[in-house]
Amino acid sequence: MRSFHDGAQDGLEPLEALDPSKIQSFSDLLIAMQKTAFGGRRLGEAFDILKAMINDPDCFVVMTLSGAMTIAKMGMIMCTMIDRGMVQAVVSTGALIAHGLSETVGQTHYKYHPSMNDVDLFNKGYNRVYDTLEMELNLNHVEHVVGETLNRLDPDQLLSSELLTRELGKTLTNEYEGPGILKSAFLKKVPVYIPAFTDSELGLDLSIWAMGKHRHTTSTQETGASDGQKVWNSLKQHHATFNPFLDLNSYTEQLLGAKRLGIFTIGGGVPRNWAQQTPPYIEILNLRLGTEITPPRFHYGVRICPEPDYWGGLSGCTYQEGISWGKFVPQEEGGRFAEVLSDATIVWPLLLMGLLDQDTPQADEK
Numbered sequence: 476m477r478s479f480h481d482g483a484q485d486g487l488e489p490l491e492a493l494d495p496s497k498i499q500s501f502s503d504l505l506i507a508m509q510k511t512a513f514g515g516r517r518l519g520e521a522f523d524i525l526k527a528m529i530n531d532p533d534c535f536v537v538m539t540l541s542g543a544m545t546i547a548k549m550g551m552i553m554c555t556m557i558d559r560g561m562v563q564a565v566v567s568t569g570a571l572i573a574h575g576l577s578e579t580v581g582q583t584h585y586k587y588h589p590s591m592n593d594v595d596l597f598n599k600g601y602n603r604v605y606d607t608l609e610m611e612l613n614l615n616h617v618e619h620v621v622g623e624t625l626n627r628l629d630p631d632q633l634l635s636s637e638l639l640t641r642e643l644g645k646t647l648t649n650e651y652e653g654p655g656i657l658k659s660a661f662l663k664k665v666p667v668y669i670p671a672f673t674d675s676e677l678g679l680d681l682s683i684w685a686m687g688k689h690r691h692t693t694s695t696q697e698t699g700a701s702d703g704q705k706v707w708n709s710l711k712q713h714h715a716t717f718n719p720f721l722d723l724n725s726y727t728e729q730l731l732g733a734k735r736l737g738i739f740t741i742g743g744g745v746p747r748n749w750a751q752q753t754p755p756y757i758e759i760l761n762l763r764l765g766t767e768i769t770p771p772r773f774h775y776g777v778r779i780c781p782e783p784d785y786w787g788g789l790s791g792c793t794y795q796e797g798i799s800w801g802k803f804v805p806q807e808e809g810g811r812f813a814e815v816l817s818d819a820t821i822v823w824p825l826l827l828m829g830l831l832d833q834d835t836p837q838a839d840e841k
Contacts, residue, residue, distance in 0.1 A: 602614075
């Protein structure tokens, strides 16, 4: 037989109607949304956790980025989070960083209209990303910055994405006035890792730069042959000295040196998975090599992604699932996590404005 309990007597947390008359700021709105339901409550809870991780003076916060967020004009959101000390490391797709570079050097993205034809866009040198256009000329400017940076480095230097993004940030700081993710990261000494480096304009630019260095020192007969396959066979032997394991171990060292860890993720994909693989990396290391290094685990996590896990966009891994891999501290041991199923271009600006309302004093001191 049912017994009719009283929620207040059972200690349940009551909900409250969102009263517009009591909302004076973005932070007021997000705090009030914690007492509502559905996606609104998720966003409110995400704000509370994000604020806690940023204001925790012992928390090293990793921001992972995927999707065309710079083309979507979220670049200044990222810069502000870096500038204000809200994140201490960035893991990103290369495309997102490359498109951000075109902004930093003063180039423009344009609106796409459904009446436009993709074949015509190709012929005119416009690259479409959903509802936005990136001119191919913009990417030529990116290549110039990459080449300019590589030309001042030691040609025999072993490269990694962390090293190259830092040097690109130095070039931007010294020679360009516009704000940018890599410029902010360079000035704040925040490492930027691109685990799938060759899946980007930056990777292609680096590869072609290395081939070009060889081409300028070879005979016209060898590299000017009409047979394209012969030319390719000659050029492909000359590649950049790039070692992704430098990134892996540098990032691992950053996490091992932190008292607590937080992760703020836009989307999913390689950046999300790569940023979370350090705990299994250390556990496997201990198992196979007999070491006794304490695996780092994330205490806080906030992710914004429009897709539920069963569609695959999250790489099949919610925070709850990640606990089973040893990547996160369980909730019963103090772990705090939130996942917002929404377009980041809608809710990310709201979260940041709420954080700025709160002034996040600890973040600037990190």
